[in-house]
Amino acid sequence: MKTYILATHNRDKIKEFKSKLGSTICLKTLDDFPDMPDVLEDGTSLEENAFKKAREINIYTGLPTIADDTGLEVDALDGAPGVYSSRFAGENVSYQDNVIKLLSELKDVKSEHRSARFRTIIAFVDSQEAWSVHGSVEGLILDHQKGEDGFGYDPVFYYEPLQKTFSELDLETKNTISHRGKAIDAFIHKLKESNQN
Numbered sequence: 001m002k003t004y005i006l007a008t009h010n011r012d013k014i015k016e017f018k019s020k021l022g023s024t025i026c027l028k029t030l031d032d033f034p035d036m037p038d039v040l041e042d043g044t045s046l047e048e049n050a051f052k053k054a055r056e057i058n059i060y061t062g063l064p065t066i067a068d069d070t071g072l073e074v075d076a077l078d079g080a081p082g083v084y085s086s087r088f089a090g091e092n093v094s095y096q097d098n099v100i101k102l103l104s105e106l107k108d109v110k111s112e113h114r115s116a117r118f119r120t121i122i123a124f125v126d127s128q129e130a131w132s133v134h135g136s137v138e139g140l141i142l143d144h145q146k147g148e149d150g151f152g153y154d155p156v157f158y159y160e161p162l163q164k165t166f167s168e169l170d171l172e173t174k175n176t177i178s179h180r181g182k183a184i185d186a187f188i189h190k191l192k193e194s195n196q197n
Contacts, residue, residue, distance in 0.1 A: 001026045007039070007057040007067035012151040013180070017066075019171055020184040028063070036060055046071050046083055047132060050123035054130070064126035066187070070180060072153050074102070074116040074141060076109045085153070095152050099145065102153065106141055114141040118157065118179035122187045133190055135182030139166075150174065 003026040006017055014029055021027060030036060039056045043049040046069040053067035071082045081088040081102070089101040106114060116139055123132045137159070145155035147167025154166035159177065166174055175181035 003028060003063060005029065005032075005057060005061055005063045005065050007053040007065055013068065015171065016175060016178075016180055017184060020175055020181065021188070024188070027066075030057070033061060041069070043069075044083065046119060046121040047123070049083065050121045050132060051125070051130065054123040054125040058125040058127075062127075064124070066122060066124055068120055068122045068180065068183065070118060070120040070152075072102075072116060072118055072157070074106070074114070076113050076115075077105060080105075099153060099156055102141065103143065103156065106143070111140070111143070114143075115139075116141050116157065118153075120179040120183040122183045124187065124191070129194065131190065131194075133183055133186035135179045135184075135186060137177060137179045137182070 005028045006014060007030060008014060009030045018027060036057070037060070039053045041049045041052065043052055049069040050067045053069070054065045057067065058065040069083070071085045073079045073082050081098070085098070087093065089097040117136050118139070119134065119136045121132055121134050124130065140158045140160065142156045142158050142165065145167070146165045147155050149169065149171070150167040157166045158164070159166060162169070166178065
């Protein structure tokens with residue numbers, strides 16, 4: 001079985017990738033390389049950050065590398081937090097800090113104007129090729145948190161077709177409809193295509 005590295009320490013992301021990829025590949029993470037230097041995510045787009053992580057980790061490990069970057073784009077905030085989603089409330093902050101900051105920014109915005117989307121870019125880099133795939137999902141930002149599961153902005157991201165926030169969904173359900181789930185499906189499809197050529 002071929003070994004790939006997923007360029008993240010984020011246990012929540014790792015869980016989502018592994019639940020989708022199953023036993024199709026051997027997946028290592030940055031936790032398996034404790035001496036690896038951190039990659040500075042200073043790109044101006046999700047694509048830039050994903051490719052930067054994938055390229056640098058590929059160079060360091062020599063392994064085919066998968067890297068994702070995800071952003072929440074809120075229309076009432078002109079697409080913010082976007083590429084800054086994980087550090088919306090500052091550097092080294094918690095998920096909760098970011099959610100509280102988002103709710104504060106939207107406190108005077110009516111529910112019908114709270115449309116938003118999650119976007120995920122997955123970049124793949126090995127010695128032969130580099131490519132990316134993406135996934136997105138539309139929703140609304142609630143004015144309060146609901147649900148116990150998920151991570152990041154999931155407690156306030158309301159998915160209208162199921163009338164639930166992402167935090168109210170089990171992992172399997174979330175992975176069938178979410179931005180990252182769609183991007184992972186696209187990644188698996190592209191990887192199969194690539195390996196057949």
